[in-house]
Amino acid sequence: MNIKMESRNFTIPEKEYMFPGHVACPGCGGALAMRLVLKALGEKTIVVIPACCWTIIDGPFPMHSLHVPVYHTAFETAAVAASGIKAALEIQGKKDITVLAWAGDGGTLDIGIQSLSGVAERNDDIIYACYDNEAYMNTGIQRSSATPKGAWTTTTPVGNPKGEPKKNISEIMISHRIPYVATATLAYPDDLINKFRKAQQIKGTKFIHIFAPCPTGWKMAPELMITICRLAVLTNIFPLYECENGVKYTINIVPEKPIPVREYLKLQGRFSHLQEKDIEQIQKTVDFEFNLLLKKAQLIV
Amino acid sequence: MKKVVTGNHAVSYGVKLARAQVIAAYPITPQTQVVELLSEFCASGKLNAKFIKVESEHSAMAACIAASASGARAFTATSAHGLALMHEMLHWAVGARTPVVMANINRAMGPGWSVWTDQNDSLAQRDVGWIQIYCESNQEVLDTTIQAFKIAERVLLPVMLILDAFVLSHTSEPVDIPDQEQVDEFLPPYNLKTKLDVNNPRAYGGLTNPDHYFELRYKIQKAHTEALAVIKEIDEEYKKHFGRQYGLVEPYRCDDAKVILVTSGTITSTARLVIDEMRDEGRKVGLLKYRVFRPTPREILRDILYRAQKVCVIDRNISFGHGGIFAQEIKSVLYGLPASPPVYSFIIGLGGRDVTPKDIREIIEYTYKEETPAEPVIYRGVRL
Structure with missing residues (x-):
């Protein structure tokens, strides 16, 4: 396996910014992602949360579980609210505060893509993280444009599962030629933390796409959450990579012998209705997409 | 200084004198001249503000609310369909108790497309909780713009000042534009007591269950009731500084x-x-x-x-x-x-x-x- 990661002797910072009392489901990828990301970014961070699972997870008023300021905003406004905060901080001379927009896949790929595109086009100085659990989980598992082809959701029932492939948000963001786009997931916490630290040092719009499983919505055992993340990477379903300035790709993990997608799919009830031909089709698509990514990484610009 | 300006530019001068710090806006006729002149003020350094050229009015309002909650004086301007698109965030500005100021140029709603004046755009937002002030002349527009920031920041409610499309927005009138020092004496810098602060990590606008929501709404209504006396007092104070007042x-x-x-x-x-x-x-x-x-x-x-x-x-x-x-x-x-x-x-x-x-x-x-x-x-x- 070809691994391009910054440090193999890595310890996760001990300091916590997320405390007990949050109301995430057991095995929530989005909850662990927040915990790790705040460890990376530190206390001088303001988190902007639109409607998503994290609207609930942080805890009901007057309590909240994060030891950083949290600004809740409307569903489609995470990116631009972060821009507004950043502008306000800059005009007051506070230049050392990181503004993190933290949205789900619905708030990013669907309803929030307009304001996100606006922020990226202006290259406003924020970090935008999408914790992607591949459906509208907070409202009860409805399909989003991040739901993979073939998956069951409550609006793509068995017999009529989602027929369209997942929207490729990272490539959309790369097309904005922003300084930094990366993917990350929870089975590789060192990689995830390093990517956020790197993003924090870069001026302009940074977009990090976090693969964050939802055991509840994916109909899988909560204790398999990390396993699923690792399988997503080692099957090439969710490759870990970075792209700088819209052109310079680095793939962080290139498995010499990718694990068949079947091993990933079979652990999740949302795919249990798939037939052999469906799985073969998914395998073909994954192979095609990963080869395309490899070719992009070979580009010398 | 007397100057012949349009209603739109009277807003721009008012915003400049009020030293707005974050402006986020999107073009729409007949509002656009307001923010064109403001972007010139920002570009030339006459106004020290961040101008976010957003991709929609919805985003304009979202950015203004977030900026206001972070301690910056925030302004936007719009008309008709832009105001309608903002609707969700107009509620948000009130619920978040952010003193955003906005100029709405009264324009009829489509279809059929109309750029001309009527009041259905602003009056359709009657119940969102914004203070609404309807202006008659360009002088009143400028004076109300300056007053609006002071009112909003006293009662922690957003203020919309409203002027008729073309009849005021594009019509030139002589307007007495006050000196910056005079306005600075009248309008102190924005100083929000509770704002987004990394040294005081609170959550704003989160999940609010039935044990608390009603009280938050009651307090908004109470702020509206108190605002009547505040608007009157600020109007009288304005007269002492500038010799003009308008009444409720x-x-x-x-x-x-x-x-x-x-x-x-x-x-x-x-x-x-x-x-x-x-x-x-x-x-x-x-x-x-x-x-x-x-x-x-x-x-x-x-x-x-x-x-x-x-x-x-x-x-x-x-x-x-x-x-x-x-x-x-x-x-x-x-x-x-x-x-x-x-x-x-x-x-x-x-x-x-x-x-x-x-x-x-x-x-x-x-x-x-x-x-x-x-x-x-x-x-x-x-x-x-």
């Missing part, structure tokens, strides 16, 4: 009037001429300019209108299925008073059709003459 409403020759006409916006200027003419003829008529629409200045409206025998209201707007919105408001204010005067409701000039002195005179004459209105709502000038 402005009664004109109402003292012994048998018929009082209620207007808002630029129709007021035309109506004032008609009242003068009719007074010269010995007719006992008066005019009430409805300036601060939300919060409703209930007591002062009652005090003035109660003395008249009849009241007529001009609405350049329509609540479909009901009637003119200002007339509804006036009826509601007068309801329950013993022997309150009847209210004659007239809808006129939708989509920017001219409202002439002749129209206004006929409205007053009709009210004078007819024992009761022929219809609950009378439409002037509809060509069928």
